Amino acid sequence: METVANFIHGKCITGDSQRIQAIFNPATGAQIRQVAMSTVQQTEQAIAAAQQAFPDWSRQSPLKRARILFRFKSLLEQHMDSLAKLISEEHGKIYSDAVGELTRGLEVVEFACGIPHLQKGEHSANVGTGVDSHSLMQPLGVCVGITPFNFPAMVPMWMFPVALATGNTFVLKPSEKDPSLAVRLAQLLKESGLPDGVFNVVQGDKEAVDVLLTDPRVQAVSFVGSTPIAEYIYNTASAQGKRCQALGGAKNHCILMPDADMAMATNAIMGAAFGAAGERCMALSVVVAVGSNTADTLCSQLEQKIATLRVGPGLGHQPENEMGPLISSAHRAKVLDYIDSGKAQGATLRVDGSELKLAGNEDGYFVGPTLFDHVTPEMTIYKEEIFGPVLSVVRVADYQSALNLINQHEYGNGTAIFTRDGGTARRFCEEVQVGMVGVNVPIPVPMAFHSFGGWKRSIFGPLNVHGNDGVRFYTRMKTITARWPESHHQQGAAFSMPTLG
DSSP: OOEEOEEETTEEEOOOOSOEEEEEETTTTEEEEEEEOOOHHHHHHHHHHHHHHHHHHHHSOHHHHHHHHHHHHHHHHHTHHHHHHHHHHHHOOOHHHHHHHHHHHHHHHHHHTTHHHHTOOOEEEEEETTEEEEEEEEEOSEEEEEOOSSOTTHHHHHHHHHHHHTTOEEEEEOOTTSOHHHHHHHHHHHHTTOOTTSEEEOOOSHHHHHHHHHOTTEEEEEEESOHHHHHHHHHHHHHTTOEEEEEOOOOEEEEEOTTSOHHHHHHHHHHHHHGGGGOOTTOEEEEEEESHHHHHHHHHHHHHHHHTOOBSOSSSOSSOOSBOOOSOHHHHHHHHHHHHHHHHTTOEEEEOOTTOOOTTOTTSOOOOOEEEESOOTTSHHHHSOOOSSEEEEEEESSHHHHHHHHHHSSEESEEEEEOSOHHHHHHHHHHOOOSEEEESOSSOOOOTTSOBOOEETTEESSOOBSHHHHHHHTEEEEEEEEEOOOGGGOOOOOOSOOOOO
C-alpha cells in the first residue's frame, strides 16, 4: 500500500509514526493509499528546514522569485490533466470541477508573479528639509498553511504563492483525507528551481497542527476550515504572538426577487448549491424567495432539473457526471442526519437525496441533491453549515425581510441577489453584512488580484487571503526616515520632540 510522504528540505520523507490513516476513493469506498501522521519531531524538522532556508531566500530579488513562480505556473499548466485526476480520485469531485479548482489556484500564482511591482513599498522625498522617508515591505520568516479537504489545490495556492513571492518560507499541512496533491505541488516547485527547504509539506492531524501553532520559529498562520477550528487556530496562534488569518464556516444565502430572470437564476442556483456536492465554503445553501409565487416557480423548476442531474463518479464517465460523492462515510452520515433533522423539524422535503444508490458504486459516499421548502430560521438546517448537497428555500414577503435574515445570521461569507432592478441590487450591495457579494452571480469568488474573505464568524483576523491583503499579510512594513546633512550643518543634541519642517 502506497504511503503518502512528507516533503521536507526538498525530499519525500515517509512518516515514521505508528498512527496511520487510510485514504479512500469516495466514489467506491475503497482504500487507495495511506498516510502516516507526522510526529512532533518530524513537524519540527520541517519548521527547521524552512527556518534554515529563509535567510538566503528572503535576500533573493523579487524578480528572481517571480521567475521561479513563472516556471511553476508553466508546469501546472503542463500537468493539469494528471493533477485534476489526482484531485478527483482522492476528493471525489468531477474532473472538470477539479480543473476549475486548479485554474483558480493558478490565477493566484499569476498574481504572485507580479511581486516586483506589488512589493515596491513607498517613498516620499523632502518630508522635512533635507529629509526623505521610504518604506520596505519585508518578509516575516516561516509561514504555515493549514488547509481543508474540499480544495486540495486552490486553497493552498491562495496562500503559498504570495508567501513565497514576498520572500517567506512555508510549511503546508494539508487535509489528511486527500493529501497527495500537496506533495505533487511541492515536487513541481522544486522542479521550477525553488531551493530546498523553502516549501515543505507535513502530513498530520492535530498533533502536527499544535506544533505549528506554538513553535516560536513560525511567524504567521493561514487557515481555512470550519468556524470552531478557525477560532481555535486564531486564538492559539495569536496567543503565541503570531500573525493569523483563519477563515471559517459559511451559510451563504441568495435573495431571489420576483423580477429575476427565473431560468438564469434557477440554473445558477443549481450549480451553486449542488456543484462539488455542496462541499464548498461558497456554496449557496439558502434561497430567500421574495413572494410565494417566486418560491413556487423556483421549486418547480428546481425539481425538474434535479430529476435529470447526473450523479456519479468524477472520473471515467461520458458524458461527464455533474455531481460526485461526499468526501467520507462519516461526512455522508452527518449530511444524512441533517436531512433527517429537516424532516423532523417540519420543513417540506420536495426532493430527497438520502436514499440514492448507484449501481456499481453502492459503497461510494453519495448523497443525492436534496431540496427543502418552507424552511424557517429556527431549523437546524437553516442555522448550521451542512457542507453537502442540501438546499433550503425560505419564503419571505419582501426585500427588507430577506435582507434582515441574512444580516442576522452568524456567518457572513458570501451572498448573492438575483434581480433585474439596478436600484435594488445597489442597495443590497451597500446594506448586506457579508464579505463577498454577487449580483446575478451565484458564487462571487473574487479574482486573485482582489482579496477573498467574509465577515462576522466566517473569518478571524483583519486581513483576507490573496490580492493586496495577502501581500500585506505576508509582509511587515519598515519605514526609514533619513537625513544626510552637510558637515557645516552639524548641530548639538536636541532634547525636544523632533519635527521635520
